[in-house]
Amino acid sequence: MDMQQIIGQAEQNIRQALQDYRRYTTRTEVLDDVSDTFIRNLARDSSFAKQGLRELFSRSPVWDGKLDALVINGTRTHDPDYDRVRSLAIEILYPAIERAENDRDKYYRIYNAIDFFSYPYNGCLQEAGIQAIRELAPKAYEPGKKRSRVFKALCVSLGVADETAGSEFQRLYAQFADELSAKQIGFKLYVSINPAHFLTMSNPKADSRGCTLISCHSFNSTDYQYNNGCSGYARDNVSFIAFTVDDPDNPELLNNRKTTRQVFAYKPGNGLLLQSRMYNTSGGTHEAQGDSRLYRDLIQREISMLEGEPNLWKTYPYCGGHEGCVKTAGGFGGYTDWTHAEFDGKVSIRADHGHDYRPLTVGAAGLCICCGKETSEYLYCGGEEKVCEEGIRRCDSCGEICCERIEAYGRDGRSCFVCEDCLGRFYTRCEDCGEYCHNDCIRELGSGEYVCTGCMEGDGYACCEECGDYYRDEDVYSVVNEDGESVYVCRKCHEGYEECPECREYVKIRPLFRGTMCPACEAVFEGRVPA
Template sequence: MDSLTAAFYDVMYQYRLPFSPEGVAANLTAWRENKTPLVELLRQHPNWNEQELAIVFDFAESREIDHNSVDENKFEMMMLAHDAGLDDINLSDFQAALDAATADYATVPDVSRLETIRTRGHIKCAEGQKASRIINRLCCKFGLDQYQVERVQGEHGDNPTTVMVKPYNAIFARLADSLNPVQIPKTGILSVHPCDFLEMSSQKNSWHSCHCLSDGGWRAGCQSYMGDGVSMIFFTVDNDIRGNFYRAPRLTRQIFCYKNGLLLQSRLYPGNEDNIRKLYRELVQRAISQCIGAPNLWKTKMELGEIQPYWITPEESMHYRDYNNGYAALSFLGGTENYGQLVIGSQSRCVICGNVHSNRNSLRCRECSSVVVCKECGRVVPTDEAHYMEEAFFCRDCVTRCEMCGSWIRGADIHQAISRNGRIVRLCEHCHTSATGSCGLCSSREICQIINAGRFCPHVEYAAAAAA
């Protein structure tokens, strides 16, 4: 079994979905026939990972300064100044200087604000100095850092314990943090791996879309994108994940489509933030330019009426068409003479019989009987005759029940023992350990274990088979 087939099986097992070798082979054949030119193109990139069938990026995503967060924390600081007992004149000066330091919602205030900060805040500040440092100096000037309040720390009967605390430290930390954008390291993947299409809305995510194989209404859309000649998945995962990306929860995900100098970007999930879309678009634009050896010169348009003629979607395609609903951005590579059209989507093939199906919220035909592949022996068996354990299906010949607790066991977890009537029984590891030990009802426990006397003891139901 090749690695792609094994990965495909792995996804089917995770979702407890019926499938057969023939159905999986039909899907992978369609994928290879149509995606090969795109695979060959992406292979030209220096960050191409052959095992993952993807270009892998290490980059940082910025969290922009949130105006609402700044305003809320600034209001809290003003309430602290009021509670600290500043008189009207000092309170007015403090507010004027604080407003000037935060007016630009920037890490560094504009130079035009500095005179107000100096004259009303009565502090020194220099051009290029961080707003958080200026605010700390301002608050110390007006004594907010020394203001203390009494807080209950714990209660012991009728005598509560109280301590004196300085609320300034926590309030300042929140305000300073809100004035600094955060760089979040991530791993980005531009993939054509078939399982990344199957898992485009993984059940492991904190969010789902309509393409999720567990509950989505457009599940066949995963096969539709998988089988066309233009679609790629761009998604991000935590930066410590370095392989088997199809198994990882996605932080963000979107579809990109490319051919002949045309690059379409569809909706970004779970949100659709413009700054993040722009960052991802620039990453993919640069990657495509490197792959084809062309200057990274693109012109991007977003007016649907202007760009929609550049793509078509075959009628039999069963994916949700975000790009037709105002989410598309279409980039044109400079120097291309004939852009043509992107053909987005394809027919979906049943994962059981391999034929084209029209069941939008499934990966299979309505007519096919439900079967699965035993992970141990590879036999195809009806789903209701298979047992699901260890995140896979197993046929009845490859598993057995523990004769004490009734749990399903297989492989190294099966331990043989001898019952009181001499019958060989199979037990799970836990039951074998507990059932074949010394009974603990007499003083001969130690020697009992050494000579396996439990097989003769009226208090012990099973004896270890190895010693029989």
């Protein structure tokens, strides 16, 4: 694919992602504001920025060009976490434990029974546990019976089982049974440089299916400033996003239902990998560390294989010694999880670059979702105002924000946009050209109409020689004044003129000592005024 095709594909991916992202949420105001300019700018910037990573990743047999991502098939083994088994068992049996408070034997038997489930490799505790279970629930235990079923029978006997669908007991028991079983789980890990996946890195807020994996990066929210980082990560050279989804066979879930996600950063040929915070659907740290280790391992193998280097990495916590490895780009508006020790960010250095790796610069300024210009917090360039500056309309005359502005022409004859208030006070509509013009540039005609000076400079208007008012050409009359000059006067002033019976001009008859004279033809009318 050449760069134009890559950009076109990215644009399509972003549009699809935004459609998917809004499908189940009622909160769409932000998504409604996303403009074509934003989409085009992000597609272009991101495609160029990630080209180094794309060249590296696209050599992999598991590269998916359309998705702009590696799709790695992984298997995770789930080994029981016996501390969690124990705490779940105590939580489930707590009502029975409470009831046994005055029955010491029973009280200890319950704890012995719990030991049976949480210390499977301790022979003494197993024996004591079986004994206790037999006394508490005679039919619950049989050799070889599945442990989760033994536990269920124990719960029934102790009166804590609540078989109502959706009950608290059912919920906790499901977790208990799940935790107790060791299993292999196949999954697909998407390792993506696709800007669509950055935009949707956290799932939508107000999701009708129930919210999972939402964060301050959720793209349909203006609650926090950090979702600026969605486009900010997409515009840097080094970030990529690793994630899993509920069901990899349903493509929309890639954009609206991630189950884990973690931002990584790598510069090809540099041997330094940053791994940021693991976000998952439970929101807790359980499983997160195991998944983190697994994703890191899969990604390290892939990168080493692609760069033809031995897969030998040393991994350190970012906080407490390796802060120098990563810089945050100026203008980046996302939340830098890796800089907080509690989120367990990691830095891995590959042996071949142990001494010559260069620090990574992570992040870039984000883009305003309206005007598509760079901005470093929130989704709009107006920052905290949560509006696009471009979208803010101000009156060119008074400077106030206004929702509707009307085009007008100022004193200098240039076009401007003013509020209704100013329009009414300082501007008048020209009856000729129909434009609103500044009052200084408007003349009132003798007829009461208003016309701009621009229009009056052209043909079609005349000044009445008598009263000095302006009129349209068709409203003035040609007359001869007392000095014998041909001039125009208005209809009203025209009434003071009379038709000369000799020359037929309208004239002001000039009075003589005896009689009158036509100033046009100089005919003399003795002793009378012409009719």
